Amino acid sequence: MKFLHLADLHIGKVVNEISMLEDQRFILGQILDLAEEHEADALVIAGDVYDKAIPTEEAVRVLSDFLTEAARRGRKVLMISGNHDSEERLAFGSGLFEAGGVYIGGRYVGTLKKAVLNDEYGPVNFYLLPFVKASMVRYYHQDKEIKSYGEAVQTAIEAAGVNWEERNVIISHQFVLGRGNMPEMAGSEKFHPEDMGTVERVGSEVYDGFEYAALGHIHTPQEAGGPQVRYAGSPLAYSLSAKEIGQVKTVPLVTLGEKGAEVQIELLPLTPRRQIRHIKGPIACLLDEENVTDPDDYIYATLTDETPVPGAIDRLRAVYPNVMKMDYCNSHTRALQETDLGNLAGDRSFDELMTEFYGQIVGGSPNEEEWDILRAAAKEAGVIL
Ligand SMILES: [Mn+2]
CATH class of the missing domain: 3.30.160 (Double Stranded RNA Binding Domain)
Known part of the structure; x- marks a missing residue:
């Protein structure tokens, strides 16, 4: 059994006012070609399929074309919603799509959707765990004490009744600590680890026992606690952060042999448009x-x-x-960086401050016309009378 692990497609993403849609269509086409070249049986998408809960028509078309083409080429697709997706909208038609080999885990409803794919060694069970918060799992498991996202994921997995004698893969979209270490962020994620409480961090040990945990949420490709617990990363760079510019994006090609055999993971590099x-x-x-x-x-x-x-x-x-x-x-921007903004004004007048600002940014001082504009703006802002 072979599958490609994707995550954080963010279809419809706009980076610095430029739509990434054509780049996304291009990279998804490349991924379908890679699946064919490497004879992957399935494509796994670990959440943040869309960038927004209400995607644009064009974004919907890109995903629709991708799923249709994957099915036409005989590839199964297993995907879950991430925190950017609307659970309900992503799951539209999912009951019907299963006949075409497309399995969608949209909303968490107390149990995990299980899709079984077979190969020469028997069944491989794929468990679809959409992005969950502790409160969402607590609602369905009121007998359990669930205080953190980690306990929520653990409860959801325990309730899934996994047969550990068989081969199992979990698809999950959470903030996972690799054996206590913080994941390495790319810069295009819409959250900062410093802003997150410890309740939101999931220990990678909750995925122990699975042949592979296909994770989404962090945009830098990396392991999270072991080679079989992985973030695929986003297929494209989605920010101008120093980290993400020039970062080589990859797709893990995962090969499962018989139960107990070592799982093979090959990182296939992607070439953006x-x-x-x-x-x-x-x-x-x-x-x-x-x-x-x-x-x-x-x-x-x-x-x-x-x-x-x-x-x-x-x-x-x-x-x-x-x-x-x-x-x-240049020397002006560097001087600005060293300026203590909190103490910038001191007890200096508006004219003094503006003269200094002009000196730093433009060199020289404002002319009469510029003074008029500056004073008018300052009046409107209530800075001067
Ligand atoms: Mn994401």
């Missing part, structure tokens, strides 16, 4: 033909020019049509 790249330097240098490679990539440009470049973004776009972000790094 466009890379996200961070380029840095004076604008003249960045636009110099000698230095321009792959201009269609998604570009984050940091200009090191000491003075603001008029029309910089348009000039960049003329060469790199897919600029996602532009900022400056």
Whole structure:
């Protein structure tokens, strides 16, 4: 039995005002080709299928085409909802889809959906555990004391009546600590580990006993407590964070032999339609033909020019049509970084502050027209009378 493990597709995601839909259609097509090339029996999607609870029509079409094409090529699909998905909308038609080999775990209803796929060694049981909070599991298991997400996942698994004599795979979308270690974030996740209470962290030992735990939620591909408990990571970079730019995204190809045999995991690298790249330097240098490679990539440009470049973004776009972000790094921005914002005003007047600000950012002081605009804005904001 072979399957590809996907997660965090976030179909419909917009990164810095640029829609990723075509990139997603492209990478999903590549994944279907990889499934064919490696003769994978199934595709597992561990949550955050869509980016939003109410996806756009175009996003729905991308998923619909993907599922239809997977089924047409004889691949089973097993997917669960993540915290970004609407459980109910993702599960639309799921009872009917099963006849086509598409199994969806939308809403947690006290039991886990189980999909059984067979190979020459017998059945492989896939358990679909959608994203759950402690309260959702507590509602169905009021006899159990459930204080944390970890206890919730554990209760949900215990109630599933897993036959441990057989081969079992769990699909789950949670924040999982690998043997006590925090997972390594990519930067495009919509939460910060520091903001999370310990009740939201799931210990990886709750997945002990499964041949494989296909996890979603964290966008950096990684193990979480052992090679058989894995985050697939998102198939594309979804942020301009230093971590995620240039991160090679992969799809685990999981091969199960007979019960007790070692599980084989091969990470298949993905090649995006466009890379996200961070380029840095004076604008003249960045636009110099000698230095321009792959201009269609998604570009984050940091200009090191000491003075603001008029029309910089348009000039960049003329060469790199897919600029996602532009900022400056020069002596002014560095000075600003070192400024104590809390104590910025001190007891100085508005005019003094503006003069200094202009000096730092533009060099020189505002002209009469600029003063008029600044004072009008400050009046409106109630800063000056
Ligand atoms: Mn996600």
